[in-house]
Structures are given as structure tokens and as C-alpha cells.
Amino acid sequence: MKKFNNKLAIVTGGNSGIGYATAKELIAEGAKVIITGRRKEAVEKAAEELGAIPFVADQANLDDIDLLKNEIENQYGKVDILFINAGITGGLIPIENMTAENFDNVMNINFRGAYFTLNKLIPLLNDGASVVFLSSIVATTYHPNNSVYQASKAALNSIAKTAAAELAPRKIRVNMVSPGPTKTEIMNKAGLNEEKLKGINEWMIDAIPLKKIGTAEDVAKLVVYLSDDNVASFMTGTEIVIDGGMVL
Known part of the structure; x- marks a missing residue:
């Protein structure tokens, strides 16, 4: 008997990336998984x-989130695991030169889109569901x-903790990874060339006590852990850092 048999995620x-790896882990544990993304192919x-x-x-498009909600409700029923993963870094731009376009792109996906994904799917969450x-x-x-990417994730943590408090009466757990x-691929999408990416990777490895960069599978396993009632039933409003000791 797999741990997520008869559960919808x-x-x-x-x-791609962490979302793909997490979907793979959830399916391996028996879950039925719906994945979303902006590019049809x-x-x-x-x-x-x-x-x-x-x-x-597109997580930034509230109409798309409504369509997703309707599809789930009409075709699949209640949701047991919700992993709000979609995000972008945007450009690496100083505050002085920030454009409204870059600001809106990052905030609309990372914060506004994540917020309203939760907002619209709460009615479909089973009591005792897991949100990550x-x-x-x-x-x-x-x-x-x-500045904008950092602010978008700080805002995300704030709403996750509020959601954990609001949904606790229904035993719905809300955690952050x-x-x-x-x-x-997220850094490649930031528009950096190969030389800059190599330099950033070398700098990061040097700054990480474990002297390696994490993998999508590392993060996926943690999301699966938090989604498992048998091991994480007393965890909500928790942020788990998985960084090889970088912020020590």
C-alpha cells in the first residue's frame, strides 16, 4: 500500500525542475497528480x-486559475495535496533601474498568482489536506x-503562515520549503549567459558548507515528507530550509 493511494495532488x-521532480515522487507514492504550466507542449x-x-x-492569470478550479471540481473532486511551486527569478536589476514590467512579472507569478491559487482552491481542499x-x-x-524576487518570497512566507493559522481548524497544514x-532551469531563464552562470555556480559552491548544489530531487523528497500525514501531521506554518548550510 503506497502512502498516497487514492489521493489527488x-x-x-x-x-520542469522542482515541480517535475515532486510530481514524479508523488506518483511513485501512489498519488494521482495534475501538473500545470504555461507552455502547452x-x-x-x-x-x-x-x-x-x-x-x-499560467499562475499569473486568475482566469486560468478559475479554469483549473472548475476542471478539478468537475472531473476529479477534492484535493489532498497542493504544491504551489511555479515561480520566476526575473532580471537581476538594481532598485534604481527596476522596471514596472519586471516587477509585475515576478510579483504576478510568485506572489499574486500563488496567493490566488490558494484562495481559489481552498474550497476544494479536503479536511486534513497538505499545502506546501x-x-x-x-x-x-x-x-x-x-530586490523583487527576494520580496516576492518574503511575501509568500507571510501569507503561508497566515493560511496555516486560518486553515488549522480544518486540520489543513500549510508549510514552506x-x-x-x-x-x-530557473537561472537559465533569468537571461544569464553561460560564463555568468558558471561564475555564479562556482561562487555558490564556495559559499555552501557542504560544497555542492542541491538537486530538484532533494527538494521533492522534502515536499513529499511534508505532505505525508503519518510523519508530518503536527507540522504547520513551518519553513524548512534546504540549502547545504548556506545561511549558517
Whole structure:
């Protein structure tokens, strides 16, 4: 008997990186998993590889979230595990040069979209369900040129803790996973060239006591742990840092 047999899980941004790895782990444990993403071809390809159910949705678009809610309600019923994972870093820009476009892109996906994904799916959550937000160690760091991304994750942590308090009467647990440097495509999407990426990777490895960068699978296993009632039933409003000791 697998731990998530007969459970429905939603993974936003599930077509790559941490979302993909988490969907894979959840399916391996018996869950039926719906993955979302903005690019139809990528979502459908990932779903086929994983054995997941694809749904094309942009977390920044509230109409898409409504469509997702309606699809779940009409086709699948109640949700047991919700992993709000989709996010972007945006450009590395100092505050002085920040554009409204970059600000809105990051905040609309990382904060506003995450907030309203939870907002709209709460009625579909089973009592005793698990919600996990993908945050980041940057929520409590203040590195130059990264103000909007850092602020978006700090805001995410704030609402996650409030949601944990609000949903506790229904025994719905809300937790945060905050990775440090992790091997995913997110930095490539920030528009950095190969030389800059190499330099950042070397700097990060040097700054991490365990002298390695984490993997998407490391984070996925932690999300699965938090989603398991048998081992994490007394955990809510908790942020777990998984960073190789970087913020020590």
C-alpha cells in the first residue's frame, strides 16, 4: 500500500525542475497528480513522461486559475495535496533601474498568482489536506540587484503562515520549503549567459558548507515528507530550509 493511494495532488509549474521532480515522487507514492504550466507542449510532454494529468495554466492569470478550479471540481473532486511551486527569478536589476514590467512579472507569478491559487482552491481542499509553498532562502536575504524576487518570497512566507493559522481548524497544514542553490532551469531563464552562470555556480559552491548544489530531487523528497500525514501531521506554518548550510 503506497502512502498516497487514492489521493489527488496538484503541482503548479510541474513540467520542469522542482515541480517535475515532486510530481514524479508523488506518483511513485501512489498519488494521482495534475501538473500545470504555461507552455502547452512542455506540460503535455512532461505529463506523458510522468503519468500525470496535464493542465495548461499560467499562475499569473486568475482566469486560468478559475479554469483549473472548475476542471478539478468537475472531473476529479477534492484535493489532498497542493504544491504551489511555479515561480520566476526575473532580471537581476538594481532598485534604481527596476522596471514596472519586471516587477509585475515576478510579483504576478510568485506572489499574486500563488496567493490566488490558494484562495481559489481552498474550497476544494479536503479536511486534513497538505499545502506546501515553494519559497527560497532569499526570503530572508538582501543581496543587491535581487530586490523583487527576494520580496516576492518574503511575501509568500507571510501569507503561508497566515493560511496555516486560518486553515488549522480544518486540520489543513500549510508549510514552506526554502531551497538554497538548486540545479534547475530557473537561472537559465533569468537571461544569464553561460560564463555568468558558471561564475555564479562556482561562487555558490564556495559559499555552501557542504560544497555542492542541491538537486530538484532533494527538494521533492522534502515536499513529499511534508505532505505525508503519518510523519508530518503536527507540522504547520513551518519553513524548512534546504540549502547545504548556506545561511549558517
